[in-house]
Amino acid sequence: MNSQQEKIIIARMRRKERVLKWLCFFLSAAVAGLIWFILSSRVTPEVDRSYKQSEAVPPFRKEVEGIIEKLVYSGLPMLEQKDVSVSIDPENRLWTVRNIHxxxxxxxxxLEGGRYGTCGELASYTYKYVKPLFGDAYDxxxxxxxxxxxxxxPKATHMVLFITPAGGARGDNDIFVLDPSFHRYGRLDEFEDYLFHERMANVGFVEDKERDxxxxxxxxxxxxxxxxxxLAIVVEDVNGVFDKDNFVIAVTVTKKYNFAGRYLFAIRTVNGNRQVFENRLLSKNLLEEKGYEDLKARIRSFFDIITAS
Structure with a gap:
């Protein structure tokens, strides 16, 4: 067999190969079409999507948002009340804000002004008004x-509300979280930036009517x-010593996502010697002049009460 004959044979084989490929393609298409026809001719049952639809919108969303929209996370109006004071317990290394609730x-x-409070106050206030909406259908x-x-x-005391069907949650999509402090209300999976570590029937200081x-x-x-x-208020010791002649009372500021804060305004006494720290640049960025001066005056008054005790 010469080379010319070999070329002819190879060409014929390639043509047959192409024909077979096209036949396979058309056969596959025909089979697929037949399968589609058979399946599409069946009566497809309707899928009950009511459960998933109920997950998309938390129950009573409009009513709940109407309750929390006026609330403001702020302890400043509470701190400004004339009967509020600060005391220390050196023996047990504790400090107390008196008459804050x-x-x-x-x-x-x-709530001060009917709208101001920190997380515990706001959560307790919100509970009182949303509970009648949910009735016995939800816990x-x-x-x-x-x-x-x-x-x-881990010592964080941020307080929120957990809302679940009274019969028990079928899954995370049945659990709703309400955080009045940040005006957030939604399914549990929308709160990935939260870690929940304790549930309770009531807020301790509200149940016990504790003012301090x-x-x-x-x-x-x-x-x-x-x-x-x-912004927060804190009382600290001085070099491990804690008494009325050795302590710090300060307003601290901690930037979002940071662990460590810094003093905005602080008064420290070391063996009875008073020292004052102040960050004027940061205070101008965060507070109006009058508000800042009022806050400093309050801290000074707390300091004087402690040292005079």
């Missing part, structure tokens, strides 16, 4: 949370969130 004759918590609990923006430590709040030294009482900073 207020209750009406009916025992219900009162509502309080939950402590670590929030990645401002309340990051006692904290370990170096544990801050949050005051305000503004321009991505958390």
């Amino acid at each position: 207020r209750f009406g004759e009916d025992g219900n918590l009162i 509502i609990q309080f939950a402590r949370a670590v929030q990645s923006g401002y309340f990051q430590t 709040m006692t904290l370990p030294i170096s544990t801050a009482f949050p005051l305000l969130i503004k321009k991505n900073y958390l």
Whole structure:
């Protein structure tokens, strides 16, 4: 067989190969079309999507948002009340903000101005108004949370509400979280920046009608969130010594997502010698002049009360 004959044979084989490929293609298309026809001719049952639709919008969203929209996360109006003071307990290394919580004759918590409070006050106030909406169909609990923006430590006391069907949740999509402090309400999976570590039926100080709040030294009482900073008041020891002649009372600021804060304004006494620290540049960025001066005056008055005790 010469080379010319070989070329002819190879060409014929290639033509047959192409024909077979086209036949396979058309056969596959025909089979696919037949399968589609058979399946499409069947009656497809309707899928019940009501459960997924109910997940998309939390129950009573409009009503809940109407309740929390006026609320403001701020402890400043509480701190400004004339009967509020600060005391220290050197033996147990504690400090107390006195008369910071207020209750009406009916025992219900009162928000300053009907809208100002920190997370515990706002959560308790909100519970009172949303509970009638949900009735017996849902269970509502309080939950402590670590929030990645401002309340990051395991000791965090940020308070939110957990809302679940009374018969029990079928999954995470049945659990709803309501955070009045940040005006957030949605499904659990929308709160990936939160870590929930304790649930309870009520807020302790509200249940016990406690007007005072006692904290370990170096544990801050949050005051305000503004321009991505958390402002707080704190009492600390001095070089491990804690008494009326050795302590610090300060307003601290902590930037969002940061663990460590810094002093905005602080008064320290070391063996009875008074020292003052101030960050004027940062204070001008965060607070109006009058508000800042009023806050400093309040800290000075607390300092004087402690040293005179």
